[in-house]
Amino acid sequence: MSTLGEALETYLALRRGLGTELVRPGAYLRRFVEFLEHEGASVVTTALALRWATAPADATPATWASRLDDVRRFAAWLSATDPRTEVPPRGLLPDRYRRRPPYVYSDEEIERIVCHARRLPSRLMLRAQTYATLFGLLAATGLRLSEALALDRGDVDLRGGVLAVRRTKFGKSRFVPVHESTRRALRHYAQLRDRLVPRVASRAFLLSERGTRVTQCSARYNFVVVSRAIGLRPPARGHHHGHGPRLHDLRHRLAARTLVRWYRDGRDVERELPKLSTYLGHVHVADTYWYIEAVPELLQLATERATGPRKDAP
Helix, strand or coil, X not given: CCHHHHHHHHHHHHHHHCCCCCHHHHHHHHHHHXXXXXXXXXXXXXXXXXXXXXXXXXXXXXXXXXXXXXXXXXXXXXXXXXXXXXXXXXXXXXXCCCCCCCCCCXXXXXXXXXXXXXXXXXXXXXXXHHHHHHHHHHHHHCCCHHHHHCCEHHHEECCCCEEEECCCCCCCCEEEECCHHHHHHXXXXXXXXXXHCCCCCCCECCECCCCCEXXXXXXXXXXXXXXXXXXXXXXXXXXXXXXXXCCCHHHHHXXXXXXXXXXXXXXXXXXXXXXHHHHHCCCCHHHHHHHHHHCHHHHHHHHHHHHCCCCCCC
């Protein structure tokens, strides 16, 4: 391993020791170090960092800026021990992050996703069952992918139908009750999992074929495989996942459909919204309000509610 590679691993271990997962930044920075080694460079420079950050021509300006920010933080740390390091200045690629409009899956699409996942080929047949269960769980509960994959066996109450979500994006734990149909599906998976892989060292509820915890990269890859097979995503060149509905949109689906149902039922959405925010694990209610603006049907329903005739009007 090169000196830069060793420095990067030390940096990632230090950051993770402080409680930061660094899944995406870690992958990006390893590619950056590989790029530097390919260029024959032994030190980080602003010019090389900028060239690497903007290399994916089809990426958004926000992605370019995010890639450069990851390099900048690493370079700032590295400069303390290697004064030759150039730290890219802030704002070199200015671009505000813009949240992608959510894709709200239909019931039929969710059914096709889960059904095709059950047909994924594997030696033990555990791969198919794990991803069918994972995709169904995300659609039914709105959990973040990282939260679902972090569930240990002891976090899943198969009798009471409650999930203990302990490793959250913002470090806040919460309990998530699930529907009876979801509880039955989780119990069926657990029984099948224990029969297919009776002896494992991992405490993870969702297991890979090797008996280890499923990774986010594997989950996204298998979702792309399923999405392409059922026509939700077009084919892409090389190892690229291409464009189309995302795995994270399963979380958006639950939030959007819940709000639509509340509006149609005539409920006081303003008063109910904090409940949904807590269920989803949002730190601020404003994060939940975003759906009303991002989903056209919700925006129309909210507008109709705000501009409609008052019930006490003559």
